[in-house]
Amino acid sequence: MKRWALGLPLACTCLLAHGQSSVTLYGVIDAGLQYANNVQTAVPGGRPRGASQFALTDGNSTGLSGSRWGLRGVEDLGGGLKAVFVLENGFNINNGTLGQGGAEFGRQSYVGISSPYGTAVAGRMYDPYVDFVQPFGANAVFAGFPGSHPDDFDNLNNSGRINNAIKFTTAKFGGVSAGVMYSLGGVAGNVTQNQIWGLGVGYEGSGLRLGAGYLNARDPNVSFYGNTPNKGGATANNIGSFGSAMSPQSNPVFAGYASAKTLQLAALAAAYTVSSTTVGFVLTDTRFENLGSSSGPNPVGYSGNAEFISAEVNASVRVTPWWLVGAAFDYTRRNSVNDDGGARYLQIDLGTIYSLSKRTDLYAVLVAQHATGIDSLHQSAVANISGFGPSSTDKQLGARIGIRHKF
Structure with a gap:
């Protein structure tokens, strides 16, 4: 009887714990038809x-959301603690191939512990700079990847995830939350080589939202841009390509800065909502420091620092509960590097999303960009709307209509 008396509560406890654990299958499918008036061919x-x-x-290239499927798990450990994990795969719906350079779980893959005070996780993940600033940009609200800043040079559209990372994000206290992350370089005898660390903080209350983020990546050609299976080592340019007589360029806005020793991303953002209208502002500062280091190739012979300052103003209106329209203007300026005079980029985004249901929507995006000056490839700056590939001229117009389904 004593054995039954002890065993029955234990069995009930095990069943209860099992009942409080869950694994959720989720995903997004985004497909669309796009048009660009000019894209480089060679x-x-x-x-x-x-x-x-x-x-x-x-959607991975020019949509609202990259297609994906994932598993999200939670296990109640008792005492307010929970074990959590996410395995998230990115893929291309138009041809079935893997996204994120061929990584099986290239979007996210982490495991950790959550508590009433916050969540600590380890693996491949988004950084606090993205967590706390990206939601304010036009790209996150209505314009998708094309609405990110030229070439997504400031990573506001999360083109680069972080490997080998540990992150802690607090719960919200009085509308305030914060996050800190550190990625280990894993190089024997050199603790700082290939390391990445970041910070973020946000506030939300009474229609006002604020966000700030910072990311510091050592040897970014390897640690930040070379973190997927299709990227090479330090001797390869993992940021972009200078092109050839048979192939186009890629990422001409900043591809020439692969030799930077340190990449620094900093951003401030704000948004205010009144009734059905939201107005937002995003300011980013992107610095490629100590050009000419051993982090990557330097065929142009750059030295010093390359700094991009970008300011975006956006507005969106929910015309009806199921119809959203938005517009944004972005101005980006890069300083002069090796007396090249710098570069300027002007961009206008227009977008609309019409929800057919809670899970399915139709959308349209139109983006126009104009470039002036000299870009990182030491040529007359060419326009490059994110995801469309660079233009062969200083102007580019891109448009997309698509359908997105969430499950």
Whole structure:
């Protein structure tokens, strides 16, 4: 009888614990038809050549959301503690291939512990700079990847995740939350090589939202841009390409700065909502420091620092509970590097989202960009709307209509 008396509560406890654990399958599928008035096809004789383009693409490149599926798990450990994990795969709906350079769980893969005070996780993840600032940009609200800043040079659209990382994010206290992250470089004998660390803080209350974030990446060509299976080592340019007579350039806005020893990203953001209208502002500062270090190739021979300052103002209106429209203007300026005079980028975003249900919506995005000055490839700056590929001229117009389903 004593054995039954002891065993029955233990069995009930095990059943209860099992009942308080869960694993959720979730995902997003985003497909759309895009048009660009000019996209590079090759660079014969060092002069970009381009043509207009129609294409069916996944949201990973030019949509509102990259297609994905994932598993999210929670286990109640008692005492307010929970074990949590996320395994999230990115893929391309138009051809079925893996996203994020071929990584099986390239979007996120982490495990950790949550408590009433916050959550600590370890693995591959978003950094606090993205967590606390990205939601304020036009790209997160209505414009998707094309609405991020030129080439997504400031990572506001989360083009780069962080490997080998540990992150702690607090719960909200009085509307305030914060996060801190550290990524270990894992290099024997050098603690700081390839390390990444970041901070973020946010506030939300009475229609006002505020956010700030900072990220510091040592040897970014390897640690930040070279963190997917299709990227090479320190001797390869993991940021972009100078192109050739047979291939186009990629990321000309900042591809020339692969030799930076340190990448610093800092941002401030704010948004205020009145009734059905939200007005937002995002200011970012991106610095490629100590150009010419051993972090990556430096064919142009840059030295010193390259700094981008970008300011965005956006507004969105919920015309009805199921129809959203938005517009944004972004101005980006880069300083002069090796007396090249710097570069300027002007961009206008227009977007609309119409919800057919809680899970399915139709959308349209239109983006126009104009570039002036000299870009990082030491050529007359070409426009480059994120996801569309660089133009062969200083102007580019991109448009997309698509459908997005969440499950």
